[in-house]
Amino acid sequence: MAVNAAERHAMDRALHLAARGPRGANPQVGAVLLSPDGRVIAEGWHHGAGTPHAEVDALSKLAPGEAGGATAVVTLEPCNHTGRTGPCAVALIDAGVARVVYALDDPGVASGGGAERLRSAGVDVESGEQADAAHALIAGWLTAQRLGRPHVTVKWAQSLDGRAAAADGSSQWITGPAARADVHRRRAEADAIAVGTGTVLADDPALTARDGDALLPHQPIPVVIGSRPTPSDAAVHRHPHTPLFFDTRDLRAVVADLHTRGVQSLFVEGGPTLASAFIEAGLADRVLAYIAPVLLGGSRLALTDIGVGSIDEARRLTVDEWLPLGDDLLAIAHPAHATDPAEDPQNEGAA
Structure with missing residues (x-):
């Protein structure tokens, strides 16, 4: 019926x-x-x-x-x-x-x-x-049940020509206030937020979820991945939650560890090296690409090597939504041919 x-x-x-x-x-x-x-x-x-x-x-x-x-x-x-x-x-x-x-x-x-x-x-x-x-x-819970790891969202902001920063490395701000507010709302929906040590050293992010200057009620646990030491006065040390540090390139070990800590959703904030590593490892369940109508040129791409050697190896995505945010555009997508990460061949062995 x-x-x-x-x-x-x-x-x-x-x-x-x-x-x-x-x-x-x-x-x-x-x-x-x-x-x-x-x-x-x-x-x-x-x-x-x-x-x-x-x-x-x-x-x-x-x-x-x-x-x-x-x-x-x-x-x-x-x-x-x-x-x-x-x-x-x-x-x-x-x-x-x-x-x-x-x-x-x-x-x-x-x-x-x-x-x-x-x-x-x-x-x-x-x-x-x-x-x-x-x-x-309940995407996080479903991924945890099926794969034994958190549901991973990989986010980046880019110029229209695919750059994450200008030639001198400056990147604040590529996108406008509406896009940045959307990012903070999505941070607050995640259990944890991850960046690489390169981003910590270059941008000194607080990794908090904010509404203007005020902290939102839910704060994701900050996660820093990489081998370079983090300065003792880095903003991440002032986060409401004690940061987790992983001195490893093994992202599967990282997400497995986070799973044991009860983390069901991980928001990968950057930079390009870490975002690319998650995609190459087949650990990206969802992609958020914030696209600004600016041109930067140069070599500082939003993504680096993701293990694609030919067009036949391209990481195909299915776009779930195109969301206008002021002058910017957010593309929300997931790996093609999959309704959930457990059914995606790019996630093979992700547990």
Whole structure:
């Protein structure tokens, strides 16, 4: 049975509810329960590890038997395992829910399979509704589950002719205030932000997420990668979080280490050497290219060697969005032929 208008509206609401939950070891999930005639009768979301999952949170707001014949609209496939809480699939079955509409399959080996359990109990199940929006919300958690590393966004700013700096090395500011504000908002959405030691020495970045001069509520953990020493008075040492330093060229070891620390999303800020290394290693799940309508010429390219020797080896991207930001343009893209990093051949061996 096709998804109806009431269910689509409920999924919009469920995604909004999911975003209220904290980012962490568990995914952000929202749920809306509809009566047989399409009215919203309960809502819920996951409030954090150890608390009831979204479906159970919604069911808890109903009297016994009130969910009979209802439809549950959920942003992630109801789980099928017992951890600190019981299986949501069983809770829905026991409550008498007749139909479940969800956005994304649960990739967990232990937690997945809820849809099949529901179908086996006679519940009608529909999947894939607003999957892209649900994926964007929990991309970090999904990558951590599938690949054992954070979801990596590689960002750079460039002139129209592909330069990251002028001939003398100056780069502030290639882009305008709207683009810079967008960068800070996206920094605040990440668990960690990474730069190379060359960027620390050249630009002395604070690596904070700001709104003007004020710090945003969430600050990413600063990560510095490279073998050159960082001055003791560098701005990164004044960050609200203690910086992490990695004296290594092995980026797979870096992201594996960050994964053990609970980092699910990494924002790679630069410079060109580090951004290129992440792309060459097949670790870039998303690319943000801020393009300014200026020409700089010279040799200071936004990217250096990414392991492409011929046009046949080009790293193909699929553009998700072109976003105007004042006079600048943001290209948001991901590796071509992949809906998520686990399906991208350029990410082979990324775990």
